Amino acid sequence: MIKLGLIGRELGHSFSPEYFKKKFTALGEQNEYSYEALEFENWDKAERFIRQSGYHGFNVTIPYKKDAAKFCDYLDHWAEKIKAVNTLVTSPHGKVFGYNTDxxxxxxxxxxxxxxxxxxxxxxxxxxxxxxxxxxxxxxxxxxxxxxxxxxxxxxxxxxxxxxxxxxxxxxxxxxxxxxxxxxxxxxxxxxxxxxxxxxxxxxxxxxxxxxxxxxxxxxxxxxxxxxxxMLCNQADLSWEIWYSFVKEA
Missing domain, CATH: 3.40.50.720 (NAD(P)-binding Rossmann-like Domain)
Known part of the structure; x- marks a missing residue:
């Protein structure tokens, strides 16, 4: 199972979990992928979870996008300019890759x-x-x-x-x-x-x-x-393309 999640605060009414679950079903991938909302009261706890959880990728939302950029081992060209990320990929070697699809x-x-x-x-x-x-x-x-x-x-x-x-x-x-x-x-x-x-x-x-x-x-x-x-749908679809390409290359 490829485990994905959304990191942020107060995520009870978030768009992403339902959107991705529908997307996985439409693609026939519902048994291969999962997506969960993951609330953290501070970034330190989120950071430890990213490193230790075994999740393959994350979206990041308010208020942690700038914190996440500082944490990454690699940033794409958008994230480097913006100094904020909304998409993370964790590699099997422990490296964290950050992207901005916003x-x-x-x-x-x-x-x-x-x-x-x-x-x-x-x-x-x-x-x-x-x-x-x-x-x-x-x-x-x-x-x-x-x-x-x-x-x-x-x-x-x-x-x-x-x-x-x-x-x-x-x-x-x-x-x-x-x-x-x-x-x-x-x-x-x-x-x-x-x-x-x-x-x-x-x-x-x-x-x-x-x-x-x-x-x-x-x-x-x-x-x-x-x-x-x-815009939300656009950035979500771009996040999916990033995760999917990493999974297929792994």
Missing amino acids: APGFLQTLTDREIKVSKALILGSGGAASAISTAIKNQGGMSIIVSRSKKSGDFTYADLWKDESILRSTDIIINCSPIGTYPKTKNSPDIPYHQLNSDQILYDLVYNPPETVFLRRGKKAGCRTINGYE
Whole structure:
């Protein structure tokens, strides 16, 4: 049995376990692969589990993507640039390989919609935000990072309210934070929604619920909106390709 898992916190409503179980069944591989949600209260415990569990691969989610990158023996070109990983492979020799499929998964959603980003406003400063800003740079665009403190980003949320030009100068606003995720669905990022205009796109990496308060408020302002489900499927499929290639080569 090839054992795979998802490492993170508060994974009770995670998309990944059910998605991969359905995928294994569709491929006729349900007796060969397993996938479980694995919650850890801190990264040290997760790290020990990765080394000792006998699992063949993992997805990594909030809040451990940056910790996982520091832990790996090898990083792919995306992970090296982003300094965050969402996919791990453990080799029979004890080496851990890290990949970032968030960035190419996100870029594919833009390509499918023929969207070319010029200037993005990114809400959040974690591993997902790093992946998205790197992907946009790869496409030729630039990003502004908004965080709760200046230490983590270019601007704070308070700055957006003080200076209207920050938000209005961007063509896409991307929520890379977990704000609005089930079960706290009434929450939304604290941005000046009244400044939005119909030429802008609101993109939420949150996928549950399918339409967050963030997206609803953007739609009300006339913005085009995109939720995180398609990107999630893209990055999951890329993770599967990585695991599958390692298993076949082993």
